[in-house]
Ligand SMILES: Nc1ncnc2c1ncn2[C@@H]1O[C@H](COP(=O)(O)OP(=O)(O)OP(=O)(O)O)[C@@H](O)[C@H]1O
């Protein structure tokens with residue numbers, strides 16, 4: 001339902017926005033556009049067109065349009081796939097979708113094989129003349145088997161009768177299949193089927209209310225026929241399976257053939273007994289008998305014996321195609337990858353198209369994961385926890401404060417009572433062992449990733465900016481620190497990750513330190529460039545206005561470097577974000593990158609897409625916020 | 641004695657390549673309190689170098705220069721500087737730029753505010769106090785630079801082509817402003833310019849400098865500045881004596897430039 005509305009909205013939005021955009025373009029002369037700063041303004045309507053196209057393509061290729069408009073189609077196509085599968089074996093016997101009869105191609109193939117062996121034997125240097133004649137003799141006899149099967153006169157009455165039986169069954173099925181109430185389901189059967197259908201659920205993820213938490217893959221296309229049309233195909237497929245089993249059990253073995261093949265087998269058996277099993281002649285004899293066996297079990301019939309059956313199969317095939325009706329169009333137009341029918345009776349979406357899950361499934365799963373009780377791996381994406389302020393105080397204050405106080409910690413007395421003293425109380429405070437009041441603190445995968453980037457960045461700025469300014473102004477600082485930084489900076493940050501993670505642990509410390517390293521070098525370089533780029537005339541002006549060196553640093557060089565520093569922060573955020581996700585891939589138990597890595601292991605493509613989406617949104621949020629800050633704090637940029 | 645006295649001032653630059661440039665050679669001059677000196681000369685004759693030494697941004701190779709009998713050693717508030725491009729702090733507003741010097745001295749903000757308003761009115765920027773400087777025109781920026789320098793009440797004002805980047809009309813207005821300020825405050829002013837007309841109009845005294853090595857080539861005492869305090873500047877330009885002087889100096893500089901070109905080629 002929602003997908004339908006969304007699809008229509010998108011459609012109209014695209015058309016409307018294109019029309020609006022065209023009208024705007026017409027009002028502006030092309031020559032007037034270049035060099036006009038207004039030209040890049042606005043364009044929201046094109047944003048809508050672009051993103052709508054993206055969503056439409058996604059909806060289409062992930063079959064979500066099919067799901068929105070024809071929610072039963074996947075289930076019905078699944079039944080069609082079953083029929084196709086059952087029909088496949090029978091159809092292959094005839095030149096229906098092939099060029100020739102299965103018998104013909106089988107005979108051609110075996111003749112070729114025999115010819116090849118014959119040539120090999122004849123040309124062999126290891127076989128003696130006697131062996132050569134013996135083996136050629138076997139080949140001739142094998143060859144003689146084929147006409148025994150294809151001779152119409154030798155075809156037994158019993159076999160003919162059975163073929164007729166099967167043909168009759170197919171014809172009856174076709175006739176029944178075309179009746180509207182086939183397969184004549186009883187009330188009880190109907191109720192049972194409905195119950196099974198309800199238990200199996202619909203196509204895709206429709207139930208958002210998962211009970212206990214973990215997000216697992218579900219069967220996406222239901223197997224049990226849910227509609228009348230589906231049931232028809234399902235029943236026909238079952239009948240066809242029986243019929244084709246019956247046909248493939250049937251053997252065209254007349255007494256002459258049986259006799260001849262028995263003779264041949266015995267001859268070859270006794271011939272091989274006399275030889276060493278390692279002997280080349282023995283191997284050849286074995287291969288010949290193999291071909292004879294293949295001829296025995298290939299359903300080879302006289303050319304016209306199966307004509308009626310072929311007609312019956314073609315008739316049924318046509319009937320089932322007609323019965324598909326609009327389903328065929330849906331299959332062609334709304335299932336561009338066509339994987340459901342192609343996947344056969346298992347009807348899975350697990351195929352080449354699986355990496356692109358349906359937007360509706362993705363959003364449903366996202367809604368599910370957003371619930372704090374579900375989350376991912378028992379940790380919510382983003383939620384709030386009530387934490388006592390005392391815990392934070394305990395975290396911030398170092399424990400040794402209590403240790404350095406005079407006196408001793410309390411010791412329990414004889415009667416097992418512990419009497420607190422001042423030192424003991426202080427210890428309680430610095431370890432957070434008391435109660436104050438609770439404040440809400442966010443936590444979860446998203447918050448963890450965010451905090452890591454934030455902390456890494458903040459430390460990088462706090463240390464990098466002053467150091468960079470110092471290096472921009474002072475020859476000693478530049479000379480001393482430059483080699484230190486240039487030594488670690490060119491190494492890709494991720495190359496440091498395994499080392500840092502093993503030293504500082506897989507939790508936050510290691511990651512924050514890694515991000516600190518990333519942002520530090522960027523902040524140093526940008527602050528340095530800002531400082532050394534200050535025009536001399538400004539410094540001179542400040543000097544002759546009576547500013548001291550400190551004041552020049554504070555009131556001239558620092559604000560003058562701000563544009564560079566802020567641009568540096570923007571670059572650093574991007575770099576940190578990228579590094580963080582990769583670092584979370586490597587190790588850890590929380591964070592967006594961790595979620596994606598686990599989802600990858602279990603082929604949870606929806607979750608992978610959700611993490612991609614979250615990361616994109618967070619990255620965008622960072623950048624837009626920074627852009628706003630930059631516009632606010634340095635409006636003079638580029639205008640000085 | 642509150643004079644600017646220069647004795648045997650020499651400035652020799654060493655380029656990183658090891659070449660030496662004799663930017664100033666044996667400069668001797670005395671500037672009395674309240675005089676307005678304009679300096680003319682072909683490009684590269686050491687005008688900016690002279691000003692930088694006077695401001696204390698660079699130290700002379702030899703010789704000395706004193707203001708009020710005190711040797712100049714580093715920049716100081718008693719010598720204010722106005723640069724060609726204003727060198728304003730674009731992250732500050734007009735008022736914050738103007739009171740920059742006072743803020744550095746931690747003066748009382750209320751008193752400062754009054755002074756700023758006064759000076760903005762003098763330079764004709766009343767009501768622009770809260771405007772960010774990057775929104776000002778070139779002429780307005782030079783006015784801010786002037787006010788920023790004057791609010792510190794310096795003994796000596798150094799101006800390095802302060803009106804060089806302005807259009808003719810704005811330039812004329814600014815020339816009047818400089819004359820007006822000179823008259824009202826009685827400051828000693830050194831003004832470097834490329835325009836012969838400007839040098840003649842504003843200069844009570846005028847030095848024409850010659851290059852390689854940089855030295856004072858000719859000195860004039862001019863009446864036009866005091867005339868300009870009363871008369872319209874455009875009227876003075878029509879004066880016959882004015883045009884004679886202009887032609888003479890133009891000829892002089894032209895010859896120098898030609899000499900340099902000849903040397904170079
Ligand atoms: N820092 C320096 N290092 C080396 N040479 C310098 C330096 N500063 C100036 N010079 C040289 O000293 C000479 C005088 O320079 P200066 O800037 O004083 O000229 P100017 O008269 O101000 O020229 P313009 O009218 O073009 O501004 C020039 O030849 C210049 O190349």
Ligand SMILES: [Mg+2]
Nearest residue numbers: 687688689800
């Ligand atoms: Mg100069």
